[in-house]
Amino acid sequence: MNYKKMTSALLTFGLLCPLSTEAIHAQEINNNQVKVEVAQPGLTIGKLTEPQNDTKENIAKKYLKGEVQGSKAQQEQVTTEKSVDFQLTNKETKENQTEVRLTQTYKSYKVYGQDLIVKVDKNGVITTVSGKVAQNLAQQPNLTITNFLSKNEVKTFLRNALQTPNDALEKEFTGETVIYKKQDGSYTYADVITFTYENDDQIINGQAIIDLIHSEMLFQEKIVKNKEKQPVPQAGIPQLSSVKKHGAGVNALLEKTLFNIAKGTDGKFYLADLMRGNGIYIYDANYADSQGGYDQAGYPGTLVSSTSTTFVDKEAVGVMKNMSAIYDYYKTKHNLKSYDNKDAKIVASVHGFDSTEVSDGVKTNYENAFWHPVWNQMVFGDGLNGKLTSAIDVTAHEFGHAVFSGTTKNKVVKYPNDETNALNEGLADFWGTQIEFYVKKDKGNWIMGDTLDGPTIRDIPNEIGDHGKKLYTNLQDFYNDGNNQESHQNSGIISHVLYQLVEGKTYNGVTVAKQGNDKVSKIVMRALQNYATSAEDFESLHSHIVQAAKDLYGNAVATEVDKAFLAHGYKALPQVNEVIDVQNRK
Incomplete structure (x- = not known):
């Protein structure tokens, strides 16, 4: 299990949360002087x-x-x-x-x-x-070129790259030409495209980014729906209403739990919590093959139902139990409503499957979970005897991707740089631990997936990553990693900083005072809601989190936060960076 499904390459991800009741220690500014x-x-x-x-x-x-x-x-x-x-x-x-x-x-x-x-x-x-402004764009050679791929040439290139069947008709093609920064640091013209093609057998849709100067596919997200596998139209679901009586069930860890349910006009009870925001809905995907996240056919599936208030699907019960707690955590601790602060509907599918990750073809052996930003839902496999769905930190990690997107108001289809990818993964792990502590109190920990009875996903304190690999925790590891820049391996560069800060540990000879989960989580949330942008990088997040600490708790706490970053190889923040007087530039 490595959480890499659809989380680092795609947008996983409002800033409307009122400020915490903690005192603000912002420095007063002279009203008579710039x-x-x-x-x-x-x-x-x-x-x-x-x-x-x-x-x-x-x-x-x-x-x-x-x-x-x-x-x-x-x-x-x-x-x-x-x-x-x-x-x-x-x-x-x-x-x-x-x-x-x-x-x-x-x-x-x-x-x-x-x-x-x-x-x-x-x-x-x-x-x-x-945030930062892109500088010296006029000096970029590619941006002086005016003769690049035409719309028709882009369409031809895209169809060829997607291997779209010849008989598939174009149903949708919308594109926006942008200035795009490539991996090598150069800028080019690119089209960001949303497409749909359809023939008698399939519907093919998704998004792509194409370099218009070099005829290069920079990113693609193709979703194939086989028409014969189209899910039952949602109109077939009876009208739902909340009921006062709780539903009951046992999850894969054999924990008895109660949760909100809904009743349909057909007399059945459904695993839908209509009391939290615009609802939490748990579906049965019945092992529809997501094919690496590219095939949406069969998703979200059939809304889980029961003829009584007792639900026997242990995987579905586990996810509902977890999502109820996750929603309550963000609402109670941060006044954040769902992942976008607009109480977006929360959808999750159990009994998911991905043939690209299961070598033996056994559908119940899919040992992964993912947040799919295009589908706006989570998917959980049955692997590890269903315990994946009962692991609170696993569910919270996936939902954390949606929170990163929602709080920073990302509307990109692909993060602009590898640093943002790593920060997204590291912060998802952080929220996974925070919600585990919220639910389990002193029994929480910083080990992702420790209840799965399988290989550890990520052990943040011991710097162990996916499949036992080294979890990078120092910033220089990222820059020394060549072209790999794997987001999960680099996630420790932020998650370990926050671990040290919460627990008050000594790292690389630097000791910081223990700040605790509640204080650090509020600092991180304030940074995301007030300062973080779509192109957040290690350097900017450092300054944003330190400032958020100063806003909420003053200079002493901000100093401890800064020390934790410095212990992990981040550069010291300047007391006053180079500031220019705009008047002298005219």
Whole structure:
């Protein structure tokens, strides 16, 4: 079991959570002077401008384009480069300020994954800028090229790359041309495409990213639905309503449990919790072959039902028990409603199967679980005698991918860099441990999947990763890993930092004071909700988490947080980074 199914390559992933009741220790800013209080990688805080009389969106755009005279900024967060602009993606009120999220554009094309957060107070003063601006795009050779693949050439290339049957008709083809940063650091023009093809036998849909200059497939996600395996239309499900009486069942660990259920107009009881958000629904996929996550036929499956309030499907009972606790954890501890803070419907399928991972072909031997961002659901196999579905940390890990996406408002189909992939996996492990501690109290631990009676998935304290491999915990391991950059192996570069901080351990000769689960989880959540962007990297997350600690608990705690990062090879954060006076640049 390695959790790598559909979690690192795809979007797994609102920022609406009100601030914790913990006291805020933010430093007061002189109201009469433009001043920078914090200037660290990907983060600037202070009274960064004089009051501006314009819309909050325009104030943010002008700042990022270096057009607000007398403002203070970091070089990496502004640009005066011609043809660069910024488009609004989200705007909301948070902590009596307007949070404006924008994506960078060049020659009217979006720079893929390059988004920034700008906070503007009621007087039109910018107080926070988070994220980084892509610089010197005019110097990128590929971006000077104007003759690249036409729409028809893209369509031909895509059909060939997908091996689409000749008789399959195009039912959908939408594409957006973007500026895309490749693995080698160069930028190119690329199309981000959503497609659907259909013939008498199959429906083929998904997403792809194609390099328009070099005719190269940068990413593809193809889902094949065989028409003869189409699931029963959901309209066939009777209307459901909540019932006061709880459902009961036993999970694969032989634990008796109670949970919310619904009753259908057909008189049956269903494994649907309608009392939490827009519902938690557990389906039986009946071993439909997901084929590496590319075949959705049979998913989510049939909603699990019973003629009485007792449910005998131990795998389904296990997932419902876990998801109820997971939902309650985020709502109780962080006031986060589902994974998107909009109470999105939560869907999970048990009795899943993936023939690409089961060598003997026995469907009940599928020993994995995954969150599928396109299907917006979790899938669990029956392997390890069904215990996979009863492991709270396993379910919480998968749901943690959705939380990462929801809190950072990611709308990309593929994370822009390998660092974001690793952070996604490491933070999913962190949430897995936090929810296990929430449920099991002092019996929780930092070992992923320790109740499975099988090989350990990841042992964070002992730095053991998938299949007994070394779990990287030092930042230099990531940079020394060549072209591998496997996200699960690199996940320890953040999860071990948080482990040391929670437990107060000594690592690489550095001892930090124990902060505990509750405090560290609030710090991480605040960083994700207020500072993290789509292209989060190790350096920026370091500064964002340290700042979140300072916001909530003051300088002393922030110092301990910083020490934990330094112990793992992160660079020291500058007290004041290089700040420029925008007025002098005009």
